[in-house]
Amino acid sequence: MGEKVGMASKLLERFLLVLVVLVATTQAAADGHKSAGGARRRATAEPPVPITILTSAVEKGAVCLDGSPPAYHLDRGSGSGRNSWIVNLEGGGWCDSVLSCGWRKGGYLGSSLHMDKPMFFGGIMSASAVDNPDFYNWNRVMVRYCDGGSFAGEGLDRATGVCFRGQRIWDAAVRHLLSIGMASADRALLTGCSAGGLAAMLHCDQFSAFFAGKNTTVKCLADAGLFLDAVDVSGGRSLRSYFQGVVATHGVAQNLPSSCTGHLDATSCFFPQNIIGNIKTPIFLLNAAYDTWQLRESLAPNGADHNGAWRACKLNRTACNESQLTFLRSFRDQMVATVKDFSGSRSNGLFINSCFIHGQSEMWATWNAPGSPAIGNKGIGKSVGDWYFGRAQVKAIDCPYPCDNTCHHDI
Numbered sequence: 567m568g569e570k571v572g573m574a575s576k577l578l579e580r581f582l583l584v585l586v587v588l589v590a591t592t593q594a595a596a597d598g599h600k601s602a603g604g605a606r607r608r609a610t611a612e613p614p615v616p617i618t619i620l621t622s623a624v625e626k627g628a629v630c631l632d633g634s635p636p637a638y639h640l641d642r643g644s645g646s647g648r649n650s651w652i653v654n655l656e657g658g659g660w661c662d663s664v665l666s667c668g669w670r671k672g673g674y675l676g677s678s679l680h681m682d683k684p685m686f687f688g689g690i691m692s693a694s695a696v697d698n699p700d701f702y703n704w705n706r707v708m709v710r711y712c713d714g715g716s717f718a719g720e721g722l723d724r725a726t727g728v729c730f731r732g733q734r735i736w737d738a739a740v741r742h743l744l745s746i747g748m749a750s751a752d753r754a755l756l757t758g759c760s761a762g763g764l765a766a767m768l769h770c771d772q773f774s775a776f777f778a779g780k781n782t783t784v785k786c787l788a789d790a791g792l793f794l795d796a797v798d799v800s801g802g803r804s805l806r807s808y809f810q811g812v813v814a815t816h817g818v819a820q821n822l823p824s825s826c827t828g829h830l831d832a833t834s835c836f837f838p839q840n841i842i843g844n845i846k847t848p849i850f851l852l853n854a855a856y857d858t859w860q861l862r863e864s865l866a867p868n869g870a871d872h873n874g875a876w877r878a879c880k881l882n883r884t885a886c887n888e889s890q891l892t893f894l895r896s897f898r899d900q901m902v903a904t905v906k907d908f909s910g911s912r913s914n915g916l917f918i919n920s921c922f923i924h925g926q927s928e929m930w931a932t933w934n935a936p937g938s939p940a941i942g943n944k945g946i947g948k949s950v951g952d953w954y955f956g957r958a959q960v961k962a963i964d965c966p967y968p969c970d971n972t973c974h975h976d977i
């Protein structure tokens with residue numbers, strides 16, 4: 567009896583956790599869309615970029631959660647950038663069960679039937695030479711995220727018809743872009759933010775393999791994708807349990823790097839800390855050491871914050887007490903330790919700043935605007951550009967919070 571009640575309450579807790587994560591993800595994504603058209607965008611707006619539905623991908627089984635075709639937005643390059651390509655994998659959380667993926671397919675993160683038509687490009691995607699001097703005239707592509715598994719799943723739930731085809735979407739999108747000009751690129755950059763940042767890491771070497779034997783400079787940038795396998799405020803591992811659900815539901819294991827799955831379980835190999843050391847393609851990691859998504863969903867999610875002691879702090883950094891800041895600092899230290907070996911490679915780049923934010927490469931205000939975040943006077947756009955074009959080595963790691971007064975904290 568006691569066991570049954572325990573199980574039922576565990577199930578209920580699990581359901582609530584899923585619900586909270588779903589709401590939080592939807593909210594974060596919605597906020598992202600709002601900010602794309604709101605205050606964080608430059609006053610003189612660029613026109614939004616139209617959507618292209620990739621209908622031809624359907625015959626390869628490359629479909630969104632609901633079976634609809636995948637989609638992308640492309641702003642063509644010009645001048646010195648006409649043969650250079652940015653491929654950006656859109657972010658927006660994950661779904662971790664057939665049930666939550668079933669809910670997700672009713673929205674734009676699970677179906678192209680529900681996607682906003684045009685999309686505003688900002689930051690590294692901007693077409694303005696002032697706002698984005700190194701990449702403004704490249705071909706810039708946003709591949710829409712509608713699989714819920716960081717573009718890495720492979721499977722189908724026959725009972726509900728929910729499709730897990732992230733890896734096929736990735737493959738079909740890249741092959742299509744190659745066919746419309748990217749095959750002759752002299753430069754290519756795979757990027758992504760959040761779940762898209764993780765996807766950029768997972769697919770980085772696969773991306774460069776598409777250019778094998780060609781004279782193309784291929785690199786990757788992962789923004790806010792450094793999700794750590796961290797201990798939460800109640801001593802558990804909330805994100806690990808969540809990722810376990812994502813990996814199992816989507817059938818991700820077969821698409822994870824064998825250099826990792828050969829000696830670790832699949833869930834571990836979904837965590838960047840266990841794969842970044844084996845990525846052969848030059849890659850840049852951009853992340854806030856006080857990543858607000860990780861604070862809310864990995865370190866102090868409601869399921870781990872039993873008495874609500876973290877509720878104020880995770881919504882408002884000035885409400886954090888000393889012991890909470892100490893906990894967050896140890897998370898920052900863990901992130902810095904995670905990139906230590908990675909940082910030793912000459913071809914890699916790093917920008918880890920001590921800000922409370924999640925995602926900094928796709929917004930005007932944090933990418934290259936006056937007063938945007940900097941380490942040692944160098945901003946994010948300049949740091950990524952210097953690294954990509956080999957103008958300088960960039961291994962920027964900030965002092966701990968609150969020493970940096972250039973942050974754009976989002977809480």
Ligand SMILES: *[C@@H]1O[C@H](CO)[C@@H](O)[C@H](O)[C@H]1NC(C)=O
Binds near residue numbers: 752
């Ligand atoms: C490869 O590209 C670089 C510049 O992108 C150029 O200088 C070089 O000549 C090219 N090499 C070949 C073999 O085409």
Ligand SMILES: *[C@@H]1O[C@H](CO)[C@@H](O)[C@H](O)[C@H]1NC(C)=O
Binds near residue numbers: 875887888890
């Ligand atoms: C600070 O927050 C922690 C929760 O992390 C709580 O247990 C502790 O009582 C708080 N300390 C003070 C002085 O409020």
Ligand SMILES: *[C@@H]1O[C@H](CO)[C@@H](O)[C@H](O)[C@H]1NC(C)=O
Binds near residue numbers: 882884885
């Ligand atoms: C954040 O917390 C501080 C300190 O507890 C408080 O003074 C402030 O009003 C809070 N800000 C918001 C927006 O809730």
